[in-house]
Amino acid sequence: MARRPADALAAALARIDDSELIELTRALVRIPSVVRPDDPAGNEREVARHVERWFAAQGLEHEVQDVAPGRPNVVAWLGDKGRGRSLLLEGHTDVVTEGDPREWTHPPFAAALADGRIYGRGAADMKGGLAAAMIALAALKRSGASFAGRLAVGALVDEEADMLGARHFCTTAIGRELDAAIICEPEQNEVCLEQRGVVWARVTARGRMAHGAMPEAGVNPITAAGALLGEVPALERRLRRLCARSRYLRPATVTPTVVQAPLEGIGQPNVIPSGARLTLDVRLTPGPDGAAVARELDAACSRARARCPGATITWEAVNGFRLATRVERREPLVRAVTQAVRRVTGEAPRFGGVPGSTDGTILRMTLGIPIVTLGPGNRQIPHQADEHVEVAELVEAARIYVASALNFLEA
Numbered sequence: 001m002a003r004r005p006a007d008a009l010a011a012a013l014a015r016i017d018d019s020e021l022i023e024l025t026r027a028l029v030r031i032p033s034v035v036r037p038d039d040p041a042g043n044e045r046e047v048a049r050h051v052e053r054w055f056a057a058q059g060l061e062h063e064v065q066d067v068a069p070g071r072p073n074v075v076a077w078l079g080d081k082g083r084g085r086s087l088l089l090e091g092h093t094d095v096v097t098e099g100d101p102r103e104w105t106h107p108p109f110a111a112a113l114a115d116g117r118i119y120g121r122g123a124a125d126m127k128g129g130l131a132a133a134m135i136a137l138a139a140l141k142r143s144g145a146s147f148a149g150r151l152a153v154g155a156l157v158d159e160e161a162d163m164l165g166a167r168h169f170c171t172t173a174i175g176r177e178l179d180a181a182i183i184c185e186p187e188q189n190e191v192c193l194e195q196r197g198v199v200w201a202r203v204t205a206r207g208r209m210a211h212g213a214m215p216e217a218g219v220n221p222i223t224a225a226g227a228l229l230g231e232v233p234a235l236e237r238r239l240r241r242l243c244a245r246s247r248y249l250r251p252a253t254v255t256p257t258v259v260q261a262p263l264e265g266i267g268q269p270n271v272i273p274s275g276a277r278l279t280l281d282v283r284l285t286p287g288p289d290g291a292a293v294a295r296e297l298d299a300a301c302s303r304a305r306a307r308c309p310g311a312t313i314t315w316e317a318v319n320g321f322r323l324a325t326r327v328e329r330r331e332p333l334v335r336a337v338t339q340a341v342r343r344v345t346g347e348a349p350r351f352g353g354v355p356g357s358t359d360g361t362i363l364r365m366t367l368g369i370p371i372v373t374l375g376p377g378n379r380q381i382p383h384q385a386d387e388h389v390e391v392a393e394l395v396e397a398a399r400i401y402v403a404s405a406l407n408f409l410e411a
């Protein structure tokens with residue numbers, strides 16, 4: 001006998017076991033998954049294996065997608081897309097470095113449970129959100145809820161670096177079939193409809209080597225790089241004019257993050273090098289396309305070059321363009337999530353914006369699907385010492401995922 005939707009929701013929510021969710025989160029945090037390229041064990045392999053075993057124990061259909069050696073995506077799902085929709089709850093399995101463990105009150109990989117919080121690297125970013133998604137999928141299976149289409153949970157690799165997991169996922173059958181995704185990143189369970197974009201512009205200045213005592217015999221690329229740095233405030237102002245003003249996102253910024261010279265050989269005080277390089281971390285709000293951003297970067301390089309005769313200044317995007325994303329409130333996904341928040345919390349949803357880019361940026365740009373970012377954990381806490389997630393938020397997130405999925409995939 002088919003259940004009425006309200007009954008299906010109540011039945012599925014009743015299958016969320018808070019202590020199971022807490023223990024799953026703690027188990028994931030206890031498996032360090034900091035990516036260290038020089039260490040064969042320094043990757044997501046062990047945590048991915050744990051996720052896979054957990055899916056198998058729940059009797060969920062799942063697959064392991066090899067992205068790179070020792071770095072698999074793990075994806076589980078309920079239902080078939082058929083003529084319905086396909087929704088993804090997305091999380092990543094890598095975490096950033098714990099830094100100096102002495103700066104932590106609770107050891108970074110002990111997953112201490114104290115003051116209603118779970119402490120540890122990745123507790124918020126984002127093993128908590130991933131565990132909440134896994135528990136939501138299992139609760140829907142246990143309750144026998146029927147819905148049209150497919151609900152998938154993806155535990156992807158490499159979000160903190162090149163987003164290889166998300167890029168790979170977009171090429172797989174289950175990825176290509178997606179209609180929408182909820183990104184379970186720590187946004188204190190706010191409904192985030194926008195996220196800032198990022199372009200890392202690596203600028204190279206070339207000149208001509210010469211003796212430091214006879215600068216007129218050469219062309220100094222460091223002076224050229226300095227001229228480009230002088231263009232940064234103007235570049236930022238121009239990008240801000242191109243970008244839409246957002247209620248939820250800080251305006252576009254251009255921040256120099258890396259300076260390097262010489263590019264070859266060793267640095268010596270009396271040698272003008274032939275090359276210099278700097279990287280600009282460019283953050284964007286929705287509006288301009290890649291070509292418009294590229295034109296502004298080109299123009300900044302030409303203005304700097306005009307002040308440094310003989311030098312060349314070029315730039316390239318490291319890792320391509322990850323543009324800002326936005327979804328409209330009228331999207332079925334947004335309606336499904338906001339209604340879920342109302343049902344679960346009894347309150348109006350809080351809207352927000354994501355300050356950085358996420359795997360959702362790749363899904364949105366590659367597949368063109370709407371994404372909403374919503375997950376447990378304070379927005380500011382990722383990458384800090386004493387990272388933690390509030391248990392109450394964790395449980396609330398799992399409940400919101402269940403209700404969102406039932407709303408979006410309603411028969």
Ligand SMILES: [Zn+2]
Nearest residue numbers: 125126159185
């Ligand atoms: Zn994250």
